[in-house]
Amino acid sequence: MVKYNFKEIKVVPSGKELVDIILSRTQRQTPTVVHKGSRTKIIREFYMHKVKFTGENFKKKLSDIIDEFPRLEAINPFYSDLLHVLYNKDHFKLALAQVNKARNRISNIATDYIRLLKYGDSLYRCKCLKIAALGRMCTVIKGIGPSLAYLEHVRQHMARLPSIDPNMRTILICGCPNVGKSSFMNKITRADVEEQPYAFTTKSLFVGHTDYNCLRYQVIDTPGILDRPFEDRNIIEMCSITALAHLRSAVLFFLDVSGSCGYSIAQQAALFHSIKSLFLNKPLMIVCNKIDLQPMHALSEEDKRLVDEMKAEAQKTLSIGGDQNGEQQVLFTMSTLTNEGVSTAKNTACERILGHRVELKMKSKKINDCLNRFHVAMPKTRDAKERPVCIPPQVLEQRAKAQEGEQEKEKRKLEKDLENENGGAGVYSASLKKHYILASDEWKDDIIPEIIDGHNVADFMDHDILERVMELEREEGMRLAGVAGDESEINGDDMMPEEREALNAIRKRKKALIQEHRIKKSTAESRPVVPRKFDKDRQFTTQRMGRQLSGLGLDPSKAIERARSRSVSRIGRKRERSVAVDGFGDDSMEIDNEGKGSYKKLRLRSVSRSRSRSRASIEEVVPGKGFKDKKQKVKAIKLGKKSVKKRNKDARKGEADRVILNMMPKHLFSGKRGIGKTSRR
Amino acid sequence: MRLEKCWFCSSTIYPGHGIQFVRNDAKIFRFCRSKCHKNFKMKRNPRKVKWTKAYRRLHGKDMTQDSTFEFERKRNRPQRYDRINTEKVLQAIPKISKVKATREKDHITKRLSAGRVNRRAEDRRELEQSISLVKAPSVLKEDATLTLPKQKVTVSYAQTENTPMEE
Numbered sequence: 001m002v003k004y005n006f007k008e009i010k011v012v013p014s015g016k017e018l019v020d021i022i023l024s025r026t027q028r029q030t031p032t033v034v035h036k037g038s039r040t041k042i043i044r045e046f047y048m049h050k051v052k053f054t055g056e057n058f059k060k061k062l063s064d065i066i067d068e069f070p071r072l073e074a075i076n077p078f079y080s081d082l083l084h085v086l087y088n089k090d091h092f093k094l095a096l097a098q099v100n101k102a103r104n105r106i107s108n109i110a111t112d113y114i115r116l117l118k119y120g121d122s123l124y125r126c127k128c129l130k131i132a133a134l135g136r137m138c139t140v141i142k143g144i145g146p147s148l149a150y151l152e153h154v155r156q157h158m159a160r161l162p163s164i165d166p167n168m169r170t171i172l173i174c175g176c177p178n179v180g181k182s183s184f185m186n187k188i189t190r191a192d193v194e195e196q197p198y199a200f201t202t203k204s205l206f207v208g209h210t211d212y213n214c215l216r217y218q219v220i221d222t223p224g225i226l227d228r229p230f231e232d233r234n235i236i237e238m239c240s241i242t243a244l245a246h247l248r249s250a251v252l253f254f255l256d257v258s259g260s261c262g263y264s265i266a267q268q269a270a271l272f273h274s275i276k277s278l279f280l281n282k283p284l285m286i287v288c289n290k291i292d293l294q295p296m297h298a299l300s301e302e303d304k305r306l307v308d309e310m311k312a313e314a315q316k317t318l319s320i321g322g323d324q325n326g327e328q329q330v331l332f333t334m335s336t337l338t339n340e341g342v343s344t345a346k347n348t349a350c351e352r353i354l355g356h357r358v359e360l361k362m363k364s365k366k367i368n369d370c371l372n373r374f375h376v377a378m379p380k381t382r383d384a385k386e387r388p389v390c391i392p393p394q395v396l397e398q399r400a401k402a403q404e405g406e407q408e409k410e411k412r413k414l415e416k417d418l419e420n421e422n423g424g425a426g427v428y429s430a431s432l433k434k435h436y437i438l439a440s441d442e443w444k445d446d447i448i449p450e451i452i453d454g455h456n457v458a459d460f461m462d463h464d465i466l467e468r469v470m471e472l473e474r475e476e477g478m479r480l481a482g483v484a485g486d487e488s489e490i491n492g493d494d495m496m497p498e499e500r501e502a503l504n505a506i507r508k509r510k511k512a513l514i515q516e517h518r519i520k521k522s523t524a525e526s527r528p529v530v531p532r533k534f535d536k537d538r539q540f541t542t543q544r545m546g547r548q549l550s551g552l553g554l555d556p557s558k559a560i561e562r563a564r565s566r567s568v569s570r571i572g573r574k575r576e577r578s579v580a581v582d583g584f585g586d587d588s589m590e591i592d593n594e595g596k597g598s599y600k601k602l603r604l605r606s607v608s609r610s611r612s613r614s615r616a617s618i619e620e621v622v623p624g625k626g627f628k629d630k631k632q633k634v635k636a637i638k639l640g641k642k643s644v645k646k647r648n649k650d651a652r653k654g655e656a657d658r659v660i661l662n663m664m665p666k667h668l669f670s671g672k673r674g675i676g677k678t679s680r681r
Numbered sequence: 682m683r684l685e686k687c688w689f690c691s692s693t694i695y696p697g698h699g700i701q702f703v704r705n706d707a708k709i710f711r712f713c714r715s716k717c718h719k720n721f722k723m724k725r726n727p728r729k730v731k732w733t734k735a736y737r738r739l740h741g742k743d744m745t746q747d748s749t750f751e752f753e754r755k756r757n758r759p760q761r762y763d764r765i766n767t768e769k770v771l772q773a774i775p776k777i778s779k780v781k782a783t784r785e786k787d788h789i790t791k792r793l794s795a796g797r798v799n800r801r802a803e804d805r806r807e808l809e810q811s812i813s814l815v816k817a818p819s820v821l822k823e824d825a826t827l828t829l830p831k832q833k834v835t836v837s838y839a840q841t842e843n844t845p846m847e848e
Contacts, residue, residue, distance in 0.1 A: 436762075437761075438761065438762060438763075439761075439763060440764070443762060443763075443764045446762070446764060448762055448767070449767070449771065450682050450683070451682065451684055452771065452774055453774065453775065453778060454684065454693050455684070455753060455774055455778070456683050456684055456753075456755075457767070457770060457771065457774070458683075458756070458760075459753045459754060459755055459756070460752055460753060460770050460773065460774055460777070461756065461760055461766065461767075461770055462752075462770070463766060465752070465766075465769055465770055465773045466769050466772070466773060468752070469752075469773045469776050469777060472748065472749065472752075472776075472777065472780055473776065473780065475748075476780050476783070476784075479784075480783075483787060490794055490797065490798065493798070493801055494801070495801070495804065495805070495808075498826070499808060502808060502812065502815060502816075503804055503807065503808050505815045506807065506808065506811045506812065506814055506815055507807075509811075509814045509815060510811070510814065551815075552815070552816060552817040552820070553816050553817050553820035553821075554817045554819070554820060
């Protein structure tokens with residue numbers, strides 16, 4: 001919730017703004033219309049919803065405000081003290097308490113008015129109640145207006161506080177005003193603190209960060225402190241006092257040995273002694289600044305004595321282990337103008353704070369948990385063999401050369417130089433294959449095939465592939481020989497061509513039978529059974545019979561004779577001459593022969609059976625049964641035969657789908673659409 | 682550059698074709714065309730979709746186990762370029778593909794040969810049974826050959842079509 005920067009606290013709206021926000025939200029997000037004529041329950045619910053909604057929103061907003069601000073007891077004492085110094089803890093708490101009170105009052109108002117609304121009898125009365133409720137809530141908010149304004153002011157200031165991490169390694173810079181603290185700060189960190197010749201340029205704490213030995217250190221610049229009794233200090237000084245008091249850090253006390261800050265060394269020493277209680281348990285360093293104006297050896301006796309006193313104080317804070325360099329670790333001389341001694345001061349400060357922190361950690365109880373994790377494993381020697389450090393010979397040579405002090409470094413020819421020689425970046429393209437390690441150098445420029453015939457060459461790579469292929473081919477040869485034997489067996493059973501022909505004829509005959517049957521079936525109900533004399537189609541002629549019988553291989557002559565001799569028309573007639581067999585039928589059978597009265601010269605032609613039977617030749621079709629002429633009847637017969645074909649209800653590919661002659665018929669792809677879009681005609 | 686196999690239909694995917702889908706568990710699915718991709722999105726199992734290689738192999742329609750498959754195997758180790766070896770491999774690949782193709786063809790032929798035998802038996806049976814439709818049994822008895830008798834058909838000369846309406 002509250003981190004060490006207060007930038008994430010939400011904006012606190014002023015009283016008026018808050019009222020506006022909530023009321024407009026209520027207006028937008030609750031139903032707006034209710035009718036006089038609706039049921040009382042509906043009217044009551046409508047207004048209750050509005051009051052409840054407003055109340056809850058106010059409550060939520062105010063709760064947010066209260067929650068967002070930090071509770072001074074719950075945060076780090078440094079921050080709570082800092083906030084107290086800046087904003088006065090009591091005032092802060094009071095403001096938040098007022099907001100809390102307002103919140104409670106508003107929820108009470110809401111509950112009260114909702115209870116009243118339950119008994120509202122008319123729309124007008126409910127409406128008045130709602131207006132009263134909302135009005136009272138808004139008045140409450142108006143009342144806490146000043147508190148909200150104060151909280152907003154505080155929030156804005158808090159957001160701009162520097163983000164100081166109280167638990168990080170810190171270096172604190174303190175001293176009298178104008179001694180050079182900010183300039184030192186600017187030298188060692190990237191913080192751009194204002195440095196001016198007048199006192200109290202720095203009015204608040206500033207944070208910077210510096211690195212030493214791969215670790216990050218916080219550096220805090222404070223405003224100058226004056227030598228005054230504690231109660232008389234102003235807010236700015238209190239900031240630095242707070243920092244000194246709470247942050248566990250290394251303290252650099254700055255001394256201006258030249259006196260150009262306006263305070264003599266005596267005054268500065270007095271200040272030092274007055275605040276030295278704050279330096280307890282902190283690594284302390286005295287830094288004498290501005291030695292370019294006043295070198296150290298030219299100090300007066302009095303001043304030297306004072307400085308020594310301070311140094312003695314500082315040495316007390318030294319850790320036990322480090323008193324060899326006692327002198328160097330406590331007192332520094334530097335000049336931020338000429339950069340003399342700046343880095344030594346910083347380095348020593350960093351080391352001392354680090355040492356201090358490590359010491360504390362070692363003394364604490366927690367370290368025992370960690371100690372068992374610190375263990376450097378040394379392998380036990382298992383045999384007498386010596387295993388010295390392995391250094392490649394090239395490195396040894398280089399080291400020897402460096403020792404001998406050979407200045408010239410052999411400059412290797414870089415690829416870039418090669419490029420520049422051969423025409424520059426766009427002209428020369430480096431040969432990437434130059435350093436390939438191959439069995440033979442000629443192969444470096446080879447184009448390696450990756451794909452052949454739909455296979456990846458890399459998948460076949462094998463050093464003994466040719467032998468395996470030969471074996472494979474041998475196997476294949478043997479297998480093929482075996483297969484050939486099987487084949488001849490199977491193929492031997494095939495049919496003779498005559499048998500094939502006969503089979504085809506059989507199948508054709510069967511198909512014709514089926515077709516005939518289908519035609520008969522489809523017209524079965526509408527086909528009358530007509531006596532022979534009214535049979536216009538001439539289905540039952542001896543010619544036909546003769547043809548069919550001869551197609552089967554039998555001799556029809558006897559059958560025809562018999563048929564004729566038994567025909568009705570012959571009854572009562574005398575014996576007549578027998579008629580010739582081949583197709584030259586007696587004209588007396590066909591009474592209504594069209595126009596062929598006389599004998600005609602007939603050409604005898606032998607035709608294969610299939611032609612003779614399947615199709616009734618156009619001469620045989622007799623127009624009748626409503627057809628105008630032979631052509632029409634032939635067409636009708638054709639259509640009739642087509643119609644008995646089985647429909648392709650499975651939607652499988654049929655004969656017509658084998659070849660699509662026109663892939664884009666014009667009528668499907670052009671013109672206006674009756675329905676739909678052009679992309680989906 | 683590698684030729685990949687389509688996950689659905691097992692056809693080769695040439696560079697510049699198809700779509701690759703990487704699932705959250707980092708498994709890569711490659712498809713040769715949108716037909717396969719859409720089938721995959723419909724969660725169809727390629728082993729049940731008739732036209733895929735997976736189905737055909739599973740149902741024994743295509744050859745599954747053969748020594749020619751051992752030659753083509755994806756090796757994950759990089760190998761140093763060796764001209765001699767590469768030449769050998771390039772010579773070997775067409776031979777291997779030829780053998781593989783003949784074997785696959787033979788596999789299918791063998792599979793279909795049973796059908797052929799059945800069909801032949803059927804034809805013979807049909808011929809024996811229904812020969813009476815085209816040749817009278819008495820004629821067959823005399824003349825055992827299956828040569829069908831030639832039939833003489835009368836074809837008259839010029840036909841005039843002036844037929845008055847009947848009735």
